[in-house]
Amino acid sequence: EAQVTQNPRYLITVTGKKLTVTCSQNMNHEYMSWYRQDPGLGLRQIYYSMNVEVTDKGDVPEGYKVSRKEKRNFPLILESPSPNQTSLYFCASSHSTGSVPGELFFGEGSRLTVL
């Protein structure tokens, strides 16, 4: 089954404790991206990757890191989480031949609470 898998789905942590949200896709997609979704603000892009070893900032990259060492995986790293990073996070992937795609497959989401 084609899917984008995120882990963990739910996480409560404390300020400053480093965490990683993993994302893996089994569709051999070149493009992967992370979004956060907040009430009234919609989906905002954090980082994206056009292919292995190619990553770039989205609209709200502050406080986040990513890496793309393998095509299937695109982890999101919060080095020192703060309460304003409490949000619902989505990983998405898509086939791309070099341009930003609009037809995304989303993971199930990871709800993060930072106390």
Add this chain to the structure above:
Amino acid sequence: QKEVEQNSGPLSVPEGAIASLNCTYSDRGSQSFFWYRQYSGKSPELIMSIYSNGDKEDGRFTAQLNKASQYVSLLIRDSQPSDSATYLCAGIKANFGNEKLTFGTGTRLTIIP
């Protein structure tokens, strides 16, 4: 001005009627548009893409793009309770190799049985 704007709703439509969802965009350079459906507590799911002016139909769904007026709409015919969800409009702005996909904040649709 937001790049992609939607009325947040809620929009209530009787079962069997036509639901009309609208989206406007600010940048004339935007080329491609997408409609996603998001059920409460779930992830967004792509339902329609539209790349050129005019209408595109897929089953009960019709996407309409009017580049001159800078709006995109989604019509849902014969609305069903299962269509109750938040609908997200998204557009890609072509910007000489620095393209960007931007989402609207979504319109919540409720189909009343």
